[in-house]
Amino acid sequence: MFQRLSLPDMPRGSEVSFRFGEQELQAREGDSVAAALLASDVLACRSTPVSGSPRAPYCMMGVCFECLVEVDGVPNVQACQVPVRDGMRIRPQHGTEGGR
C-alpha cells in the first residue's frame, strides 16, 4: 500500500526492528507505529468488535482510533501516536480483545 520515498538529498534515518504478530519488520527511527506498519505493507491492524471487519489507520492524528493495537502487552494503544522503538512487540487487536 505504502512505500518509502528515496530522494537524492533525503537522510536515511537509522533502522529499527520490531515485531508485528509473528512477523519481524523494519522501520526508521522517528516513524510512528502506524507509519511503520503501513510502510511494511501491513494491511489491517485490528478488526472491529461488532462485525470483525478489518481496519487500518485512517486519520494518523489520533482522532479515529482505528489504529488500536497492543504494544508490549498494553492494549488499546493508538499506533499513530506512539513512536516505534527497536524490539517493540506489536500485536493486532481482534474483535473485543481490547475490551468493549
Added chain:
Amino acid sequence: MHDVVILGSGPAGMSAAITAAEYGLAPLVVDEQPAPGGQVYRAIQGTPLRNRTLLGEAYWQGEALVDRLRDTRIDYRPATRVWQLTRQREIGLLRGERAELVQAHQVILATGAMERPFPIPGWTLPGVMTAGSGQILLKSSGVVPQAPLVIAGTGPLLLLLAVQYLRVGVPIAALLDTTPPGRYRQGLPHLPGALRNPRTLAKGLRWLRELRHAGVRHIKQVSSLRAEGDERLERVAWQCHGQDGWKTLEASTLLLHQGVIPHTQITQALGCEHEWDARQLAWRPRLDEWLRTDIEGIAVAGDGGGIVGAQAAELQGRLAGLGAAHALGAIPAGQAAKEAHRQRSRLARETAIRPFLDTLYRPAPQWRLPADDTLVCRCEEVTAGEIRRMAELGCRGPNQTKAFTRCGMGPCQGRLCGLTVSELLADANGQSIEETGYYHLRPPFTPITLGQLAAASQASKALSAGPGASPPSPEPH
C-alpha cells in the same frame, strides 16, 4: 500552580507561549506529538524531506516559531497527552506511563482542527484514509502511497497534498473533485474580501496551475463516490453531475478530504457554550474578543475555535497570550488594549478570505447526509439508515440515538460520527442543528489505564482542588 498552561504546540499554541513569555510569564506547553509544529508544521525539525521546494515555503515558515519555543521561560513538554481538563482548570497529563495533574490560573486551548468526516460507502476499508493522514505520513516519515492512488473531495488541503505528491514524484491516477457546480459563482460576492489576502489566493491558483501542467486527471463535479473491495480497497467508483452510470478505477489507496472543522472534544466535554457556524458547517466554542470561553480562565486560540488557517492561528495565539498576561496583571491594561487592537486588525485582514473559501469549498448535502446504507459510526458500525429510523421513532438528539444504537460510544468517542449524526437528526426531524445538539462528552479524552489513573490521583491529593469531574472509565469506551 502554573501561570498559564497551553495545550497544543501548533502555530496558535507556540505563539501564545512566546507571547506569554515575552510578558514575563512562565508558560507550560504540552502536546501529544513528539515534536512541535502542530498539523501545519508537523515534523518540521525531523522531516526527511529537507529539500525546501518539496513541502513548500509556507511549511518552512514554521521554523521561526519553533526556534522561539526554545525560550528558557517556556516549559515545553512533547509526547504528553491531555486526558482531562476541569472547569477549575485542573489538567490531567499523561506522558508514557506517567500521569499527573497540574493546576493553572489561565488555560489556552490550542488543540486545532480535525478533518471533516467524509462518510461514503466503503470508507472503512483498509486502503481508504484521509488526505491529512497522507500528508502526515509524507511530512513525518517520507512514506507515500503506492500506485494506483486516487484522491477525492474538496478544499485547499486536498490540492496542497496533490501538489506535494507531484513534487516528490508520486503519481496520482485521478483527482475526483466533489466541489458542487455553481460554487465559484456563489463565492464571487466574497471575492473582494479574498483580495484583502492576495497571498493565499495566489497560492491556491498556483496549485491548480501546477496540477494542470502535470496533466493530473482532474475529474470535476463528482456527485457520488464509493470505495469498493473485499477486505481491502480494490476500486473507486464515482458518478458525475448530469451523467448516468458509474465509472470505476482500480486503486490501492483512496485519500478523502472535505475540509477541516474545529476539534471540539475538549471544549464540549468541559461544557463550554458552543455555537453552530452556519458558513463553516461546524460547531465552535463561543468566544469573546479576547478568545475567552464562557468558563473563567479558559481561552481557545487557533483552528479549535473556528477554522481560520495557520497564519491567523498564529495571530490568535498572540492575542490569547496577551489576554493571559493581561488577566494575570503582567501588563498594564492600556498597553494590553492597544496591543490587542493591533492584533485584531491583522487578524481581520488575514481572515478576510475565509468567507470566500468557506463558500467555495462548502460540501454539498449528499456528502454530509449520506445514504441509508453508509456507515456513520465507524467504531460501532451504525449506518445513516439506523439514525434516520431512530428519528422516526422519536429520537430528537444524538444522546438518545447513542443510548439506543451505541452510535458514538466506541473508542473515538464520537469524534468521527458526531457531526454527521447531529446533521442527520436535524434533517430527519426538520429541526435546527442547535435544537438537535451534540453528544455529552466526559473525560478521559484519551485512553488511560487504571494504574496510570491511580498514580495521577495520588499526585492530585497534593492539589487543593481534588480530582475534578466524574471518575473517568479506564478503557476508551
